[in-house]
Amino acid sequence: MRPTSTSPEPPASVIAVVGATASGKSDLGLELAQRLGGEVVNADAMQLYRGMDIGTAKLPVGERHGIPHHELDVLEVTEEASVARYQVAARADVAAIRARGRAPILVGGSGLYLRAALDRLDIPPTDPALRSRLEEEALEQGASVMHARLARLDPAAAAGILPANVRRVVRALEVVTLTGRPFSATMPTRRFLCPTTMLGLRVSREVLDERIDRRVERMWRDGLLEEVRGLLPLGLREGFTASRAIGYRQAVEVLDGVSTAEAAIAETARATRRYARRQESWFRADPRIVWLDAQAPDLVERALDVVCARALRHDPSTGDPPPPPGGAGAMPDNG
Structure with a gap:
């Protein structure tokens, strides 16, 4: 019932x-x-x-x-x-x-x-100083450059994130830098x-x-x-x-x-x-x-x-x- x-x-x-x-x-x-x-x-x-x-x-x-x-x-x-x-x-x-x-x-x-x-x-770690530096680089170099960097380091993650989504690109680069593991490996x-x-x-x-x-x-x-x-x-x-x-x-x-x-x-x-x-x-x-x-x-x-x-x-x-x-x-x- x-x-x-x-x-x-x-x-x-x-x-x-x-x-x-x-x-x-x-x-x-x-x-x-x-x-x-x-x-x-x-x-x-x-x-x-x-x-x-x-x-x-x-x-x-x-x-x-x-x-x-x-x-x-x-x-x-x-x-x-x-x-x-x-x-x-x-x-x-x-x-x-x-x-x-x-x-x-x-x-x-x-x-x-x-x-x-x-x-x-499991949520991967974060580092505010690193995040800030990556955000500054994104402003200086542009979204496409940052996305290309992610594509070299973690092709699977880059394929799933639009180049214009700067926040996600920066987060992926932050995780890869901190953990040495692909960001894509942290997805649920x-x-x-x-x-x-x-x-x-x-x-x-x-x-x-x-x-x-x-x-x-x-x-x-x-x-x-x-x-x-x-x-x-x-x-x-x-x-x-x-x-x-x-x-x-x-x-x-x-x-x-x-x-x-x-x-x-x-x-x-x-x-x-x-x-x-x-x-x-x-x-x-x-x-x-x-x-x-x-x-x-x-x-x-x-x-x-x-x-x-x-x-x-x-x-x-x-x-x-x-x-x-x-x-x-x-x-x-x-x-």
Whole structure:
């Protein structure tokens, strides 16, 4: 029998709701938490930041229906988001939620953060001085030169990182320099720490783009510019991670007088669509995800069916669920 709000026994140790931005993850995660007696653990890197609410589509406190939400508002905008820090904190949250007899429900679209929390992954060391030096070299020499250096040292890692993604290139070079091992060797294996059900929300390209456009316009109507204006005295410009957040960077340009609101809205929508494509590519590669139609009128019921069925079929020795029969639930290639 399917658990309900009157039968809060969690059907699986951990549930994750993943997918592209604007696919409806927050709403589904909240519904599952209500139905299963669960608590939500945020897995969106930008929602870690205190005060970055409108531009990250953070679910307002008044709309959480009393469901505890963890890993929200835990960083100042001047702090750098760290996968290693998040891994420790999110795993502690999951353990505490399970100890309370409740269901941990991770919700978000930051792929590496999700895998750091759920998979068997050792975070490689970091050296701030080395990182700073590599970042300076990237500014002086350019992204393509740094990527070419990585290609010589670790071809596998370079093949998986876009040359324009300077931050990832620098991180890979940092790990190779510190450990003498390929950065690619530190990537997580697809092995869960404990029994986990991953639900992915799929949306057609046309519908997702429309949702993104509407969301961006709504953010600006709801006061994104004023939110950013209030964050500038708190150090938003100096924040290595926060200052690069989509929407916030464009809003700063408007406040600086180098862009118009119309141009900023259009660029925010374009950047968000590009980000959504990268999210789709990341999650599409994970065969453990059971994909659900985000527009299905009975989405919550379908999700509960998957969660309950998987709970009976998890391999307790590995934490890994079997693949869906016949490849059911595979995510379509939207191009």
